[in-house]
Amino acid sequence: MKTMQALQWNGTNLAVNEVPAPVPAQGEVLVRLSRAGICNTDLEIIRGYYPFHGTLGHEFVGVVAQAEDDSLVGKRIVADINASCHACRMCRAGHPHHCLKRTALGIKGRDGAFAEYLCAPRENLVLVPDNVPDEQAVFAEPLAAALEIQEQVDFSAHGTAAVIGDGKLGLLIALSLAHSGIEVTLVGHHAERAQLPGLETVSFCSEPPDRQFPVVIEATGSPAGFADALRMTEPLGALVLKSTYKDPLSFNPAPLVVNEITLVGSRCGPMDKAVAMMAAKTIDPSVLVQETCKLEDAVRAVDLAATKGTLKILLEMPR
Numbered sequence: 529m530k531t532m533q534a535l536q537w538n539g540t541n542l543a544v545n546e547v548p549a550p551v552p553a554q555g556e557v558l559v560r561l562s563r564a565g566i567c568n569t570d571l572e573i574i575r576g577y578y579p580f581h582g583t584l585g586h587e588f589v590g591v592v593a594q595a596e597d598d599s600l601v602g603k604r605i606v607a608d609i610n611a612s613c614h615a616c617r618m619c620r621a622g623h624p625h626h627c628l629k630r631t632a633l634g635i636k637g638r639d640g641a642f643a644e645y646l647c648a649p650r651e652n653l654v655l656v657p658d659n660v661p662d663e664q665a666v667f668a669e670p671l672a673a674a675l676e677i678q679e680q681v682d683f684s685a686h687g688t689a690a691v692i693g694d695g696k697l698g699l700l701i702a703l704s705l706a707h708s709g710i711e712v713t714l715v716g717h718h719a720e721r722a723q724l725p726g727l728e729t730v731s732f733c734s735e736p737p738d739r740q741f742p743v744v745i746e747a748t749g750s751p752a753g754f755a756d757a758l759r760m761t762e763p764l765g766a767l768v769l770k771s772t773y774k775d776p777l778s779f780n781p782a783p784l785v786v787n788e789i790t791l792v793g794s795r796c797g798p799m800d801k802a803v804a805m806m807a808a809k810t811i812d813p814s815v816l817v818q819e820t821c822k823l824e825d826a827v828r829a830v831d832l833a834a835t836k837g838t839l840k841i842l843l844e845m846p847r
Contacts, residue, residue: 533846534583534643535826537574544826547583550639552647558594559605559648561845563666563820564641566833567696568749569772570634574830577774578635585641585843586633589656589665593645600653606668608652608799609633625796642826644845654799657807663820666842667700667813668802673770674700675805676797677745678708681766686742687711692757693748694721694732696816696840697770701745702730703811713737715756718837724815736760745770751777763787768794816840 530549535542552558565587573580586609592600611631612624619627633648634640656665674697683689687710691702694716702714703726712730714722715737722732740762746753747770754769754777761767767789784791805811818839821829826843833841 532644533823534639535585535823535830535843536583537581539579539581542574542827542830544824547643549645550647552594555596555650556647557592557596557600557650557653559588559590559607559646560593561588561590561641561644561646562604563590563662563845564588564843565666565670566642566830566841566843567670570642570830571834572749572772572774573635574834575774577772580635582634583639583641583643583646584634585643586635587666587669588641588646589662589668590641590646590845592653595650597650600650603653604656604662604665605653606656606665606799606803607633607648607654608796609635609669610796611638611649611652642823642843644823654803656803659809660803660806661814663814663817663842664806664812665803667816667840668799668806669796670697671700671704671802671805671811671813672797672799673697673795674704674797675801676794677701677768677770677792678704679797680792680794681743681768683708683710683743688713688741689743689745690715690737690741690757690760691745691747692716692736692753692760693746693771694718695747695749698745698747699724699727699816699839700813701747701770702727703813704805706730707805707810713741726811726815741765743768747771749773751775754779758783758789761787761789763789766790766792768792770794817842820844822846 612627631637746757
């Protein structure tokens with residue numbers, strides 16, 4: 529049986545292990561991975577956010593190595609991380625991301641992308657154009673998550689928004705909103721990040737400003753960020769939550785009620801739109817890459833990614 533290297537979490541330890549290579553089920557393809565990105569969700573799983581055991585990782589780009597459709601073999605792809613059953617009431621209602629029986633790469637019931645190979649449903653694939661290099665394509669999943677906000681909130685009536693958190697996701701959100709013509713205020717601790725390409729029109733604040741916004745996006749990854757976000761949301765505004773927290777979130781809901789604020793949870797987004805945006809050269813998310821590490825050094829890479837203030841750490845897979 530063929531084996532491969534994979535970065536795995538067993539609930540206690542993180543290690544690069546030699547494991548059996550996956551075998552695609554009916555309707556799936558086998559993907560040989562090229563790059564994978566370490567994100568805050570991976571770190572939160574290790575901290576106890578979700579009881580996942582297995583191969584971590586869900587941000588990736590790779591090449592189809594095996595498929596029922598031979599024409600797919602050799603194609604460079606990214607993929608939606610959610611595998612749906614198509615039979616439950618959420619799937620039948622047209623909401624497969626909320627499938628009641630879903631699995632998710634590297635998060636729930638399905639091994640992920642910190643490995644040489646993975647299996648993904650054929651229907652989840654998005655082809656990557658030749659003009660999108662791996663260093664950009666690996667951002668398809670988090671860029672899609674950033675774009676999801678514009679799928680959920682009608683910005684036609686809101687010319688301004690605030691993003692709290694200047695980490696990897698917060699910066700992608702600010703980039704995507706600024707590209708759409710929204711006047712963005714970014715609240716964070718790294719003023720130099722406001723100089724990144726694409727953020728020229730974004731205002732930066734090191735402290736939450738003493739004003740309110742019609743839309744506020746909370747992307748700090750910290751429960752403390754929620755209090756700032758709630759205070760900054762104007763009456764009848766929308767507060768969008770992008771953070772997942774290991775620790776419980778405690779807050780007084782009175783401002784939500786009194787000010788009739790809409791609380792919006794936001795998760796995965798349109799992968800095809802993310803790839804199209806990169807292909808059109810409107811956003812280059814690779815400006816967020818801080819370091820690329822070999823898969824064999826993945827434990828060190830995760831430690832680096834967990835260091836406060838670190839931007840995107842990528843894993844490069846063996847050729």
